[in-house]
Amino acid sequence: MAYLSMGEAHRRITEYLNSFSESVFSQDAASLKLLLCFSSNSPSLLSVADSLNLFQDANRLIKQSDKYSQFGEIIVHLFRSLQNYRLGHSFDAYNAYEKAANAFIQEFRNWDSAWALEALYVVAYEIRILAERADRELASSGKPPEKLKGAGSFLMKVFGVLAGKGPKRVGALYVTCQLFKIYFKLGTVHLCRSVIRSIEAVRIFDFEEFPKRDKVTYMYYTGRLEVFNENFPAADHKLSYALTHCNPHSEANIRMILKYLIPVKLSLGILPQDWLLEKYNLVEYRNVVLALKSGDLRLLRAALDEHEDRFLRSGVYLVLEKLELQVYQRLLKKIYIIQKQKDPSKAHQIKLEVIIKALKWLEIDMDSDEVECIVVILIHKNLVKGYFAHKSKVVVLSKQDPFPKLNGKPVGS
């Protein structure tokens, strides 16, 4: 920094100011967004930051010319944010950036065309990133981290600007996705609902007209929401959409989608190929799949236990846990097949004690009441066709398709 002369600093700042007003006047979003994108850490921005820290009187420069001062509200705060950003003061950087962003939104509102959408995207992105950093800074100093929340409400405002009719609506989905990211991070997922409603309920804009990347992101997050709601068919649809439209080369994204799509598919009775799990490094699901194939309840429980933290965090634990019933079904089916090999005429009657014995082999100790209960639930949920005779303690299976496949339908439907 020391090598930076005052004149040089002055020159750089003026250059920045010039390119800012230039890009606005020529409606050049591409160059405007470069000026706003702090987190890119581009050398030119950093040098401006250094210049600002050296040359303290930037505000005077802004006021000097009408060309700059008409964006004074934006630039003054932007400069302050940039200074703080350079110095690592995330909290102050965020606060200033939010002010700048607010002013920017004001301007944006007045621009009839949507030329500045790209720049707005950058602002929305930056505000989230800066808020996350600010929160980290706040948390480390023992203060309540609430900037991300603030960023959320700011983005809601941005969403309000975009969500109406008109050319700017194309940008609404991007902001929505940023909001999703914030809400999921904060755990305030319920806030997503209002945004989703206005995206989906409004017929004035066809969903397909949104940019692809936003659609994929949107479908990914709404799919996750459906997983929370245990609405598996809808989750399957959304996540599958995300998967098929996702850039096939961005493996990280595909992995993220599969992380939710696989449990959903499992619960719909569709098992993944082993190579898929390997390719995308989702081996934590391998034992689950194996258990489903073999009816090995113990394996399932072990797998759940082993990755409990991970599953809980990603929110699929409860989904996987529900696979237990399918494992029981598989177990019963195995017993049925074995019985059929022995004596086809009596195969459709499975004695309760046989099941208990089978479970014992799996080192799962359940008394007859419990096993009976499980069988009753299996019948109730339509995983097994037949009935249970309480007196004789026998499961009487239907002669036709005693173990119906789910075939993409959720259990119990």
Added chain:
Amino acid sequence: MNQAGNTEALLAPPGTIPREAQNFADTNPGPPTVPSTIGSDAQWNIHRVDNGSIQNGFPPNTVYNYQMHTQLPTNEGMNGSTAVGSLTLAPSSAPQDYSAYSTHQNSSADSYGYATTGYTSYYSSYQQQTSHSYSQPIVAYPNTGHPYQPLSSFQNTGSYAAPANYSSTYYNPGDYQTSAGYPTTNYSNQASSQWNEGNYANYSSYQYSNYAPNSAGAYGSVSAPAAPLHYQPQHPQYYGQSHTEVTCAPGTENLSVSATTKLDCHTPVVPGVTRDYSATSQPQQTSAVSWRPEATSFQLPPQQPTTLINGAQESQWNYGASGFTNHQSTAGKPEAYQPFDTTPVYANFQEPQNCVVAGNQGTNLQYHAAHQVPQTNQFPSTLQASQSLDSQRVSKFQIQTNPRIVSNLGSSFVKTEKAGSGTSTASKPAYVSVSLPNPSDKVLSSDASDSALKSGTFPKSLRGYVERTLARCKNDAELSACQGIMKEMITSATADGTLYTRDWDTEPLFPLPSVDEANKVVQYPVSSSTFRSPTRRAKSRWEPLQVEKPQDRLAHVGIPAVNFGGWKKANQRDKMSLGVDSESTEDRVDSMKLSNMEQNVIRSRRPFKRQRIADKPTMMENGNASSDSDKEQSLSSSYSTASSLSNTPEERKRRENRSKRFEKVQGNRTDPYHHLKTKDAGMKNLYTRRATAMVMSKNLDNRGSEAVEDMDWDALTVKGTCQEIEKRYLRLTSAPDPATVRPEDVLEKALAMVQISQKNYLYKCDQLKSIRQDLTVQRIRNGLTVKVYETHARLALEYCDLSEYNQCQSQLKTLYTEGIEGCHMEFSAYSLLCVILHSNNYRDLLSLMSRLPSVAKEDKAVKHALAVRAAVTAGNYIMFFKLYKKAPNLNSYLMDLYVDKMRYMAVCCMSKSYRPNIPVSYISRVLGFACASSANDENEGKEKDGIEECTEWLKAHGACLVTDSNGELQFDAKASSSSLYIPEPEDAVAHGDANLAVDDFLARATS
């Protein structure tokens, strides 16, 4: 003393009116006199005196308070008997008068004391106006309106000179804007925008809803401390009664007319007036205009306080003035001065407000009515010679002012009325023919109203109102729609008993309904926005006032009235703080002491838990109300008294804030006044109550954004000195008094006492709450705090008081995260169970589970809770009931609440999966009916009980039971699979536990 008076009054049967009443009557000259300037001045003076005294905390206060409270009871009495009617105007009959008066208020205002408050505010506002530059318009207002205005206020205006003229000026839109002093632009802008933001949006289909938002907004704004301040400086002047001041006031400058002489003003103004008002329907327009500003003014005050205070009020001032003018018209009822008196009480009045806002159509109407009144009446008068004005005013005045008369009318006509409500529609056409009332007509009618009333028809004013309304209709469809609405109004008015007491002359005309909407539930003026097409509405929202239709205006007009309460308060506060009366502070102190004494009384009748309160209306609806009415009254009175306990301005402010917040939080909360009211009106008012609830909820929304909770908690931290172990819980309405707060060591004893106490849950809950309060107030957060909350949470669990439990749980959560030791595991198990069993929210569950530290998973209680979760998600009923039987701590209490669901689910499952049938004994055992875990000897007997219970349960859920060849009862699975259902719980109570019945509580609360 004040409180004492109040309570007394409340308790006293309607017939026996305490001496104070008389006092009151005396102070306020009974028969209304023609407001000759001089005379009016004199009266005004008197009134003023009263006011002052009130503020000082002087006995007169009591009187006033008394008035407010008594209203309701008296009303009852009044309604029931026609006796009041026979009263004469003579002052000697003061007490009775008084009662009549009160009735009038009630009915007209419909607000329990609330109305009064509102008026008060108006009144005060009025004063302020007078003092101001604006004074002219203001004055005019009162005058014009004024037939209704209580003697004092009205006369004042009179003294100021020709009121009519002023009013006209004021009304005249042109004048208004032109006046230099007025920040016209501001007006329009702010009015429209603010207005729209808050309240406008809320105007929905219902009148009620409209109201609610309005009032809410108003109140919120009221709370803004700044508003009141504006006026303060001027009050003194006003009191000084320097007329010159008025003229000199900044506002006056604007109007040349005003500057010269008030009388002179008349003529110039008149033309304007005529223009606007000649048509009956139009007056509202002007009024609306004025209103707008009003609304603005309310909201604005908070921002502007400083300026106002400084006396550089010009711009702000305008707002206030305009607002006030409008109000004044509203105030133009006799009640206006009551509010005065009530000043001390105003603390209470927030609660009352709630009620009012919430639900009373009547009230709402009243307010509107009030607003309009001035307008309609005024116009004719303005047109006429000043003399005629006077006379008219007088006549009106008498009618309105003298409660007795009104009541007379009411009583004599009650029957006809009721009958009439049905026929009203039919009769309306007749009125139509009368069409536009011309000024002279009006005068006549008002003059004649006395006699006319006696003759046994509808009140003349009502007829006039109907005429006015119908005259606006352009075609048959509108006509019939209007009739429908009016029928509704009259019916409801009859139901409230306000038909005769209500001021129909001032009643605002409701907006012309679009025909198809005409049949909707009671439609009142405010709803005008509803009727407009969406586009229209959107437009009008933002556009300046002038373009608006009269109806729209109306809507606005309605609002201000409600708002005024806030102003009043503010005023009062200001006055006090400014020390207008030098003695006031001391006096207040005295009164506070007195009130402290009262406090004891109050405590003994402590308010019940809000839950119960919320239940009350229901109870009443069931017809039980009458038996408890006395208790309720006393309770409610204690409420109100309690809230009026402390008088310092800051406290008031705080209290306002708090009660506002309270309103926000509790949609259901019904206030004491509400109770009284409900009782009053009896079953007739069911619909009102429902509406109340509705409006309440609206309110909630509306206020959500307005919570200003900027208390300085640090300053309120106290060190308790109270040594009593037992203390009843009383929701704080003021800064805690160290003398009633127990220090930590005493609290510890108190906790121990509660733990070993043999008394019932209500008592313990109450004690624990008071302990919690003391802890909070002293900001004690340590092991003891945790212990108290844990104790309370456990207790609440035992009695299934989930709401109380949740309070404790959330507190505990923060306490634990602060690192204070406690039974963390036990309570995380509870919260797990709570989420699993009662909220069934997977996301919450997941986040809870993922946040559990690995240590927690080793804990017995947490393990159990997790196992329960697994059982529930799998639907494994066997597991569930096994876990139920061996639940540690209080887990089983939480599970209790889920048992029924689980059983039903299990039986459904069984009915589908078992064939042909299952023995009931098995079901009984598996679903936890029989407690098989106990010793073998008892086992058999118990099991038998279990089977019986199970049989009954199964039958209640529609199961098919058959007896097999061995005589054993069997559950027929196939037949049951289609017949199962969940029966309606027989003993369902809102709070989930029949043990906590209200009657039980009341019985104890009063003993």
